[in-house]
Amino acid sequence: MQAQKKKTIRYHHGDLQNALIAATLDLITEQGNEAFTIREVARRAGVSHTAPYRHFTDKAALLAVVARQGFDMLVEHLLTRIANFPDDPLMRFKYSGIAYIEFAVDHPAHYRVMFGPDKSGSRENAAVRKSADTAFQILLDCIEACQAGGLIRPGNSMEMALSAWSMVHGFSMLLIDRFVRETPTPGQDLADMMSLVTDSLYFGLKTEKTD
Amino acid sequence: MQAQKKKTIRYHHGDLQNALIAATLDLITEQGNEAFTIREVARRAGVSHTAPYRHFTDKAALLAVVARQGFDMLVEHLLTRIANFPDDPLMRFKYSGIAYIEFAVDHPAHYRVMFGPDKSGSRENAAVRKSADTAFQILLDCIEACQAGGLIRPGNSMEMALSAWSMVHGFSMLLIDRFVRETPTPGQDLADMMSLVTDSLYFGLKTEKTD
DNA sequence: ACCTGAACACCGTTCAAGT
DNA sequence: ACCTGAACACCGTTCAAGT
Numbered sequence: 001m002q003a004q005k006k007k008t009i010r011y012h013h014g015d016l017q018n019a020l021i022a023a024t025l026d027l028i029t030e031q032g033n034e035a036f037t038i039r040e041v042a043r044r045a046g047v048s049h050t051a052p053y054r055h056f057t058d059k060a061a062l063l064a065v066v067a068r069q070g071f072d073m074l075v076e077h078l079l080t081r082i083a084n085f086p087d088d089p090l091m092r093f094k095y096s097g098i099a100y101i102e103f104a105v106d107h108p109a110h111y112r113v114m115f116g117p118d119k120s121g122s123r124e125n126a127a128v129r130k131s132a133d134t135a136f137q138i139l140l141d142c143i144e145a146c147q148a149g150g151l152i153r154p155g156n157s158m159e160m161a162l163s164a165w166s167m168v169h170g171f172s173m174l175l176i177d178r179f180v181r182e183t184p185t186p187g188q189d190l191a192d193m194m195s196l197v198t199d200s201l202y203f204g205l206k207t208e209k210t211d
Numbered sequence: 212m213q214a215q216k217k218k219t220i221r222y223h224h225g226d227l228q229n230a231l232i233a234a235t236l237d238l239i240t241e242q243g244n245e246a247f248t249i250r251e252v253a254r255r256a257g258v259s260h261t262a263p264y265r266h267f268t269d270k271a272a273l274l275a276v277v278a279r280q281g282f283d284m285l286v287e288h289l290l291t292r293i294a295n296f297p298d299d300p301l302m303r304f305k306y307s308g309i310a311y312i313e314f315a316v317d318h319p320a321h322y323r324v325m326f327g328p329d330k331s332g333s334r335e336n337a338a339v340r341k342s343a344d345t346a347f348q349i350l351l352d353c354i355e356a357c358q359a360g361g362l363i364r365p366g367n368s369m370e371m372a373l374s375a376w377s378m379v380h381g382f383s384m385l386l387i388d389r390f391v392r393e394t395p396t397p398g399q400d401l402a403d404m405m406s407l408v409t410d411s412l413y414f415g416l417k418t419e420k421t422d
Numbered sequence: 423a424c425c426t427g428a429a430c431a432c433c434g435t436t437c438a439a440g441t
Numbered sequence: 442a443c444c445t446g447a448a449c450a451c452c453g454t455t456c457a458a459g460t
Binding site for chain 3: 442443444445446447448449450451452453454455456457458459460
């Protein structure tokens with residue numbers, strides 16, 4: 001808990017804290033969420049299996065740091081992607097969804113830790129929730145900007161944001177967990193698929209006059 | 212593998228196979244997916260920790276049986292729920308989504324095994340995939356019936372089904388994993404929320420003339 | 423045919439001890 | 442201040458042995 005606040009922690013090989021985080025991501029990327037063990041991560045970082053406990057109170061604390069890092073990366077990716085459309089709220093809404101799926105597909109290890117089964121309480125971790133809320137707020141802002149411009153139906157923006165989140169989260173999980181393997185139509189690529197899926201919702205929320 | 216084919220397997224206390232499945236569901240319901248261990252399940256069934264290996268080749272095989280059972284239950288629930296609207300394809304489409312979320316919320320332990328991280332290969336298990344495909348086919352049929360009646364936009368029904376599945380799956384996961392805890396508007400209940408979320412998509416796919 | 427106990431190679435976590 | 446080794450209570454899985 002407290003250890004994470006310190007900027008740099010040195011050990012005889014350098015920065016163990018970050019070495020452990022990097023090893024965690026490598027391990028999850030290579031072998032999935034289940035393969036992550038403190039002992040294997042320590043092995044990869046070249047330290048004894050008890051050394052990680054100097055930096056993280058337990059396994060859950062290490063995962064919580066990875067989850068928060070993931071949400072921060074997601075926020076950054078979303079902001080970068082929607083910055084391309086400063087004058088078009090509807091495009092910002094659409095691309096926030098596409099950017100979300102892009103993030104999940106590009107960083108499946110992070111995504112699995114962020115949304116995977118909550119081993120013990122990163123869902124309760126204040127820092128993690130704060131980063132997650134920031135990401136959700138971006139989506140909400142996009143929707144409300146559209147409503148202000150008459151581009152999306154009036155109505156409860158929270159409900160709409162929840163619908164949008166459900167869709168991109170569900171699609172991301174189906175992709176990552178290999179439930180969806182192929183594009184519905186031959187010749188499509190992943191980018192086409194992301195547009196198709198997000199468009200289904202986008203048509204559902206926008207007003208008729210924007211057709 | 213072969214053991215599962217036999218209808219009834221007796222041991223000194225009765226039907227160990229089903230006792231193990233029941234204990235698995237109890238355990239996952241009580242303490243989450245991580246708490247499931249062969250040894251604990253055996254303990255609850257009152258047998259030695261090696262006895263389960265007489266009935267399931269390994270941990271993954273037990274989970275695969277639970278997953279297939281879950282998909283079969285899902286299919287049954289979907290069919291029951293849409294049977295209420297024999298003459299209204301649009302209502303069948305809408306209620307297939309609601310019924311899906313109902314199933315996930317009512318059977319979170321099954322749902323987590325069905326869609327949770329694939330410990331090792333229930334995703335590849337032919338019987339599991341077959342049951343899952345049957346469920347997906349129900350959704351596809353609903354959409355195609357709507358299209359035949361001019362109630363949903365023409366277009367690739369696979370893509371639409373994928374969008375719909377993404378949304379209900381995402382919403383289910385967010386609910387089960389406690390990312391979504393409260394209704395967006397005070398006074399709403401879960402049924403309201405399910406309608407709101409599925410309606411967002413439903414409006415996106417239907418034709419204008421059905422308004 | 424079905425079940426058990428010992429055994430093996432793993433875990434997470436704690437703690438006294440080393441530098 | 443940071444790291445280690447031994448120790449404890451767990452896992453999944455195998456296998457020879459019991460009834």
